[in-house]
Every structure is written in structure tokens, then in C-alpha cells.
Amino acid sequence: xIMSMRKQGLxxxxxxxxxxxxxxxxxxLMLLNxxxxxxxxxxxxxxxxxxxxxxxxxMGPAAGVLIQLLKNILKVIVENxxxxxxELANFLVGTAYVIPLGLIYxxxxxxxxxxxxxxxxxxxxxxVAGILNYYVFIPAFAWVMGVExxxxxxxxxxxxSAIVDFRTMIFFGIMPFNLVKGTLVSVVGFGLFKALQPxxxxx
Numbered sequence: 001x002i003m004s005m006r007k008q009g010l011x012x013x014x015x016x017x018x019x020x021x022x023x024x025x026x027x028x029l030m031l032l033n034x035x036x037x038x039x040x041x042x043x044x045x046x047x048x049x050x051x052x053x054x055x056x057x058x059m060g061p062a063a064g065v066l067i068q069l070l071k072n073i074l075k076v077i078v079e080n081x082x083x084x085x086x087e088l089a090n091f092l093v094g095t096a097y098v099i100p101l102g103l104i105y106x107x108x109x110x111x112x113x114x115x116x117x118x119x120x121x122x123x124x125x126x127x128v129a130g131i132l133n134y135y136v137f138i139p140a141f142a143w144v145m146g147v148e149x150x151x152x153x154x155x156x157x158x159x160x161s162a163i164v165d166f167r168t169m170i171f172f173g174i175m176p177f178n179l180v181k182g183t184l185v186s187v188v189g190f191g192l193f194k195a196l197q198p199x200x201x202x203x
Contacts, residue, residue: 015059019067022051026071027078030090036180040156040169043177045184049094053101053189054196061102068094083144089129089137096128097121097182114190122182129178134170 026048033046048071056064072087080087104117142149149166156163156173163169 015063018058019055019063019070022055023067023070023074026051026067027074030071030075031079036177038159039177039180040152040159040163040173042152042155043173045181047185047188048090049097049185050189050192052094052098053185054193056098056102057105057193060106061099064098064102065095068098082141085137085140085144089132092132093125093129093178097125097185100124118186118190122179122186125182126175126178130170130175133174134166138166 029048029050030046033044035041035044049068052064052067052071055067068091072091075090076084076087098121101117101121104120105113107113108116138149138152142152153163153166153169156169160172162172
């Protein structure tokens, strides 16, 4: 990881300034979250992965992962109401999102690379979110909050009658949510990438 970062010049002053800027923006966007009526209320959309996507486009997947990490460290410092579980979840799922996109875009720096990279990244994000929420995050959230997993299932069932147990909550709640979130982030992130191009030319 360190060697990869060195090869990409991530320790240069200009790169670190941009990574810091994008990490700070990502942290702010984490705070500006909101629910969607079609999903359980405890699942909230935010666009904090979009700055990491920008860094990934410009500096590669190592930069994207670093932005995800710094963003979540800042979030823990500014506001931590999940015992760090939410931030860990955001980092791991976000990392699963930026790595495939970054690897593909390094090979094909055109609209085709953006499209196929985004599709693969959304699918990777959705899969990782489903697996980790089932085995790690939801149980950890329940433990931190002092509730039962069944309480999350009950909340989710109010939004979707197909949800009847923990497993169906993952398949009909968590995974579709991440498909939608990943798609929206891809669109917003690419727009942000284009908007910041003049800034990126500054040394």
C-alpha cells in the first residue's frame, strides 16, 4: 500500500493538500445524510463517497482508500454516535467501492472505463455491504445500541413487507439500498470530478 502510494506521488505536498480537502468534504457530506421512504429509516443516503471517487479518478485507488480512511477518522472526531461501527462500515464498504473503479480507470481512462468501473464498483459495494452487515455490522450495531437484531428487522418490515427476518432484510433492504446509493454516488462523483478539473490543474 505504501509503495503504491509512493509510486502515485501521494506524499507530494499538492497531492496531500487535495487528499485533505477531499477528506474534509467527505466528512461534511457524511453529516448531511437523509433517509429514502422506500427503505428502512435507519438506512440513510449520503454522498460522502463522491470525494473519494474524485480522488480515485485523479490519483488512483490508493488515494481513494486514504480519503475514505481520513474521512471516517474525522467523522469519529466530530460526531460519533455509533461507537465507531458506522464509520468502520462506511470505510470498508466505501473501500470496496473505490478499488474496482480505480483499477479499471487506470487501464481505461475514458467514458467506457468510467461506466464499467462504476458498474463493477456498485456491485462490489452491494455485495460487501450485504455480507458484512449480516455477519458483522448489524450485530455490532445491536450490541452498541443495546437492542436486538429483531428490532432492526421490525423497523425494516415497516418499509418493505417482503422483509420477514434478518436474511430477507439483507436481501430486500440492505443490498437494494446500496445499489441505489452506489448508483447515485457514481453520478454525483463523476459530476464533481468534472467540476473540479480546473482546480486539479493547480500545482
